[in-house]
Every structure is written in structure tokens, then in C-alpha cells.
Amino acid sequence: MKNYKLTLSYDGTRYRGWQKQGNTQNTIQQKLETALSRILEQPVDVNGSGRTDAGAHAKMQVASFRTASDMPPEEILKKLRAVLPEDIAALTLSAAPDRFHARLSCVGKTYLYRVYNSPVQNVFERKFVYHINEELDLDAMKSAAAVLLGTHDFSAFCSNKRMKKSAVRRVDEIRIECAGPSIEFFVSGNGFLYNMVRIIIGTLIDVGAHRLTAADVAAVLDSRCRENAGHTAPACGLFLYEVYY
Amino acid sequence: MKNYKLTLSYDGTRYRGWQKQGNTQNTIQQKLETALSRILEQPVDVNGSGRTDAGAHAKMQVASFRTASDMPPEEILKKLRAVLPEDIAALTLSAAPDRFHARLSCVGKTYLYRVYNSPVQNVFERKFVYHINEELDLDAMKSAAAVLLGTHDFSAFCSNKRMKKSAVRRVDEIRIECAGPSIEFFVSGNGFLYNMVRIIIGTLIDVGAHRLTAADVAAVLDSRCRENAGHTAPACGLFLYEVYY
Numbered sequence: 001m002k003n004y005k006l007t008l009s010y011d012g013t014r015y016r017g018w019q020k021q022g023n024t025q026n027t028i029q030q031k032l033e034t035a036l037s038r039i040l041e042q043p044v045d046v047n048g049s050g051r052t053d054a055g056a057h058a059k060m061q062v063a064s065f066r067t068a069s070d071m072p073p074e075e076i077l078k079k080l081r082a083v084l085p086e087d088i089a090a091l092t093l094s095a096a097p098d099r100f101h102a103r104l105s106c107v108g109k110t111y112l113y114r115v116y117n118s119p120v121q122n123v124f125e126r127k128f129v130y131h132i133n134e135e136l137d138l139d140a141m142k143s144a145a146a147v148l149l150g151t152h153d154f155s156a157f158c159s160n161k162r163m164k165k166s167a168v169r170r171v172d173e174i175r176i177e178c179a180g181p182s183i184e185f186f187v188s189g190n191g192f193l194y195n196m197v198r199i200i201i202g203t204l205i206d207v208g209a210h211r212l213t214a215a216d217v218a219a220v221l222d223s224r225c226r227e228n229a230g231h232t233a234p235a236c237g238l239f240l241y242e243v244y245y
Numbered sequence: 246m247k248n249y250k251l252t253l254s255y256d257g258t259r260y261r262g263w264q265k266q267g268n269t270q271n272t273i274q275q276k277l278e279t280a281l282s283r284i285l286e287q288p289v290d291v292n293g294s295g296r297t298d299a300g301a302h303a304k305m306q307v308a309s310f311r312t313a314s315d316m317p318p319e320e321i322l323k324k325l326r327a328v329l330p331e332d333i334a335a336l337t338l339s340a341a342p343d344r345f346h347a348r349l350s351c352v353g354k355t356y357l358y359r360v361y362n363s364p365v366q367n368v369f370e371r372k373f374v375y376h377i378n379e380e381l382d383l384d385a386m387k388s389a390a391a392v393l394l395g396t397h398d399f400s401a402f403c404s405n406k407r408m409k410k411s412a413v414r415r416v417d418e419i420r421i422e423c424a425g426p427s428i429e430f431f432v433s434g435n436g437f438l439y440n441m442v443r444i445i446i447g448t449l450i451d452v453g454a455h456r457l458t459a460a461d462v463a464a465v466l467d468s469r470c471r472e473n474a475g476h477t478a479p480a481c482g483l484f485l486y487e488v489y490y
Contacts, residue, residue, distance in 0.1 A: 011368040057369070081365070089366045120326070121334045123256040124302070128369060 001066045004073065005096040006046075008032075008061045011087040013127050013236070017054040018061070028052070031088060032063065039079045040069040049102045049109065049243040053195070055235035057128065059112065060091070062243040064102040105245050108172070110188040111197045112241040113233065115205070118181035129182075130201075130237035136208030138178055143214040144207040145174035145185075148200060148221065155224035157203070159195035159232065167193055167224075174200070186241065195232055203230030246311045249318065250341040251291075253277075253306045256332040258372050258481070262299040263306070273297070276333060277308065284324045285314040294347045294354065294488040298440070300480035302373065304357065305336070307488040309347040350490050353417070355433040357486040358446045358478065363426035374427075375446075375482035381453030383423055388459040389452040390419035390430075393445060393466065400469035402445055403438035404477065412438055412469075419445070431486065440477055448475030 010028055020030040029046055036044040049062045069076075077093040084090060099105075116122050116129040117136055148171050155167040171189040178184075185204070187197050203220065206212045212220075212230060220228040255273055265275040274291055281289040294307045314321075322338040329335060344350075361367050361374040362381055393416050400412040416434040423429075430449070432442050448465065451457045457465075457475060465473040 009368050011371075086366060086371055087368050089368045091365055120336055121331060123254050123332050123334045124373060126256075126331055 001068055003066050003096045003098050003100055004064060004093055005100060006063045006093050007091040008058060008063060009089045009091060010058050012052060012055055012057045015054065018048050018052040028088060031085060035080055035083045036065060039076060040067050040071060042069065047102045049106045052240050053235045053238065056238040058240040060242055061240050062102045064096060064100055106243055108188065108190045108244040110186055110242040112239040113185040113197060113201045114237045115183040116181055117183055127236055130233050132205065134209050136205065137210060138176065140214065141204045141208040142176055144204055144217045145176060147214055147217045148174060152221055153224055154193055154196055156220050156226055156229045157196045157199040158193035158226060169193065198233045198238060199229050201233040205233065206230035246313055248311050248341045248343050248345055249309060249338055250345060251308045251338050252336040253303060253308060254334045254336060255303050257297060257300055257302045259332065260299065263293050263297040273333060276330060280325055280328045281310060284321060285312050285316060287314065292347045294351045297485050298480045301483040303485040305487055306485050307347045309341060309345055351488055353433065353435045353489040355431055355487040356442045357484040358430040358442060359482045360428040361426055362428055372481055375478050377450065379454050381450065382455060383421065385459065386449045386453040387421055389449055389462045390421065392459055392462045393419060397466055398469055399438055399441055401465050401471055401474045402441045403471060404440035414438065443478045443483060444474050446478040450478065451475035
């Protein structure tokens with residue numbers, strides 16, 4: 001069996017997320033498995049570096065799959081590009097070491113969250129940003145972001161109430177870049193809970209709008225209680241940006 | 246009557262162009278007239294600087310309208326933003342001199358045409374670029390563009406065969422900016438014929454792909470015959486970019 005590493009980008013607007021689900025064809029993973037199984041003429045299981053939410057995007061997602069097929073990778077990639085829908089792009093395909101697994105081998109990720117902060121909507125970017133009309137205090141958001149860095153129990157920033165496993169994660173960086181009305185948040189860490197990035201961003205925006213303070217955010221983190229954190233920012237502004245191995 | 250100048254941007258993907266048509270609500274002009282007539286509680290005629298094609302966009306379109314209403318412009322603008330669909334944005338609204346007319350006062354325009362030149366589709370920009378897989382010779386395109394500058398009869402670059410009026414126009418600049426896979430063409434002139442920018446771009450791309458030469462383009466221009474020019478580049482890559490008064 002040959003082992004392959006595939007990199008992808010996708011516009012997640014019309015999908016129910018990465019992860020395949022019993023009764024819908026409408027996930028990225030399902031589209032890839034269907035395409036690869038047809039191209040390689042045998043069933044293919046595709047593993048992603050992790051799930052992405054319904055409506056969230058990927059500038060760079062990494063997936064791996066094994067196949068007994070002898071088809072050269074350049075040919076697989078060419079065929080894949082020809083059959084994938086226009087909102088999923090296969091970027092690269094390369095042979096991977098036998099033990100490589102897109103999810104299990106992953107040691108960290110960066111997510112990008114995009115905000116468009118203006119009284120006027122950006123009509124061209126509207127499906128890829130969170131449009132916020134009210135003024136945001138950038139310095140307050142940066143102070144609050146600093147509170148979240150390091151290793152913590154992030155239960156307060158997780159939507160999954162039935163989570164039994166550890167909610168301890170390490171956030172390495174939250175970089176906030178501002179250019180005109182565009183605010184981009186780059187959140188890097190060793191792993192992320194369900195909705196964690198979107199709740200972090202919603203909370204930072206609540207700080208930026210002075211509904212919460214940086215000190216509140218420290219208390220929220222300590223409380224381990226989702227109800228204390230800010231709102232969940234919408235999926236449309238979220239991009240899986242980089243995956244580390 | 247007060248006279249107003251309105252600036253707009255729009256994603257034209259789902260519209261049948263700027264110009265209102267008898268039996269469809271689905272034009273930008275119609276959406277604006279409906280919105281303004283409702284807000285000002287009297288019929289409003291909106292004049293654009295010119296038509297844009299079905300599926301083409303505007304980073305900046307200028308329109309003018311007259312009204313007897315005393316509603317302050319800030320209030321009109323706020324209400325307009327609240328009722329316009331999410332793919333049309335009202336940027337600014339200001340009082341204009343009585344003789345100002347968005348089309349008749351216009352002395353020139355710049356169009357932007359965006360090409361994405363790569364074997365891999367850009368999933369996020371796909372509705373706003375012309376995706377071209379084959380390699381393009383930038384220098385050849387620049388030489389051919391130079392041939393078109395100045396005042397000429399552009400009949401060869403016009404889709405309207407029944408055009409009775411003069412096809413003489415002045416093209417002041419065709420600037421080509423290349424950054425990675427992105428190629429942007431900025432075409433400025435005193436006026437443009439039906440499909441003129443899209444035929445110019447299609448012809449330049451045919452030159453870039455070595456299906457035509459710069460010398461061919463001079464002959465095409467002289468021939469005044471549409472059949473000799475290159476293909477019509479798709480509307481999705483075209484943006485009205487600036488309007489001069």
C-alpha cells in the first residue's frame with residue numbers, strides 16, 4: 001500500500017463541514033473519498049488533519065490516504081482536479097512515509113479568522129468575513145488575547161457539553177493584524193476543541209466592543225463554563241490556515 | 246428638486262447587469278430605484294455612469310438621482326444600506342450640483358479585469374476572476390496592449406453589430422499588474438463600446454497564449470471587424486473600477 005499526503009483548499013460555504021456523515025454527500029471528506037475511489041477504482045478512506053465546521057473554509061487542509069493503486073501521483077492529482085467541484089481545490093499530492101497520518105501525526109495548527117469592521121459591507125468578501133459595524137478597540141482585544149496564551153483547560157471555550165476527554169490545550173499565539181477595515185486573527189496551538197476558535201474570536205470581539213474586559217476573560221477561562229465566554233463568531237470568517245507535522 | 250451623487254459597489258454574479266429591463270427585477274438599477282422610491286416615498290429614476298454587463302461587478306459605480314424629498318442624505322444612505330441586498334453596497338451619498346448627471350457628466354472610466362493564471366483554481370476568488378490554466382506571455386500582452394492606446398475606431402472590439410453611432414473611442418492606458426498567479430488589467434479611456442473591455446482582454450490573452458501577435462492586433466484594429474479579434478473574456482472577471490467627472 002502506498003501512503004499519500006494531499007493538501008487542499010476549500011470554500012466551505014455550501015458544505016456541512018469536513019467530516020463525512022451517514023446520510024449526506026455534502027461534506028468535503030465525502031467528496032474527496034468519492035472522487036478518489038472513482039479515480040483509483042477501489043474504495044479509499046481519506047483522513048483529514050481534523051474537522052472543520054459547517055460553513056468554515058480551509059486555505060490549507062492536509063489529508064492522507066492509502067491505496068494499492070500504481071497510478072503515479074501526478075496523474076491522480078490531475079484527475080482529482082478535473083473531478084472535484086469548483087469550491088474544492090487539490091493543491092499538492094506527494095508520497096508520504098508509511099507511518100504518516102494527517103490527524104495522528106499533526107502537532108499543531110494555525111487558524112485564520114477574518115473580520116470586516118466597517119459600516120459598509122464588502123460585497124466581494126461577504127462570504128469569507130464576519131462583518132462588524134460597531135467600533136472595535138484593538139488594544140483591548142490584544143490584551144485579552146494575551147490572557148489566553150499558554151496551556152489551559154479551555155472548557156469555557158468549547159461548545160461540546162458532553163466532552164469527556166481533557167479540555168487542556170496549548171495556545172501558542174494569537175496575532176491580530178489590522179489593515180483598514182480588515183482585521184485578521186491568526187490563532188496557533190497544539191489542538192483545538194469544538195468551536196474553540198470561534199468562541200475565542202467572539203469573546204475577543206465582545207472585549208473589542210467593551211462588553212467584556214481582559215480581566216473578565218481571565219475569569220471566564222478559570223470558570224471552565226461556556227456560558228461565561230462571549231458569543232460564537234460565525235463559521236464564514238473561519239479558515240484552517242496551516243497544519244504542522 | 247435636490248440632485249444626489251451616489252457611489253456603489255456590487256457583486257454582479259446574480260444580476261442581469263446594471264440596466265433595468267422591462268420584465269425583470271433582477272438588475273442593479275431596478276433594485277436601487279425600488280429601494281429609493283420606497284425610502285423617499287415617491288418614484289425615483291436612477292442614472293448610472295453606464296451599463297455593466299450581466300455577471301460583471303463594480304468596485305465603484307456612480308449614479309445620480311433627483312428627489313423633492315427633504316430627507317437628509319445621511320438618513321437616505323443609512324436606510325438604503327438597510328434595505329439593499331447583501332451584494333449591493335451603498336458607499337457614499339452626497340448633494341451634487343444641479344447640472345450633474347452620472348452618465349452625461351462622465352468624462353472617462355477605468356475598468357479592472359482580473360485573471361487568475363494557475364493550474365490550480367483559487368476557490369475563494371473563483372466568482373471574481375477569469376481562471377486561465379495555460380501559460381501567458383506577459384511581455385507579448387504588454388506590446389499588444391500598447392497597440393490599442395490612443396484614439397481609434399474600435400468596431401473590431403464591439404459585440405453590437407447593429408451599432409449605428411461612431412465607434413471611435415480613446416484608450417488612455419492599459420496597465421498590466423502581475424503578482425504571483427494574479428494578473429490585473431486596468432483599462433482607462435473616455436468611453437467604451439458594448440463588450441469592448443472583455444474583447445480587448447480576450448484578445449490580449451490570445452496574444453499571451455501566442456495564438457495572436459501584437460502585429461495581428463494592429464491588423465485586427467484596422468479591419469474594424471469583430472470576427473478578427475480574440476474571444477470575449479467572461480463577465481465574472483470584469484469590474485467597473487473608477488468613474489471620472
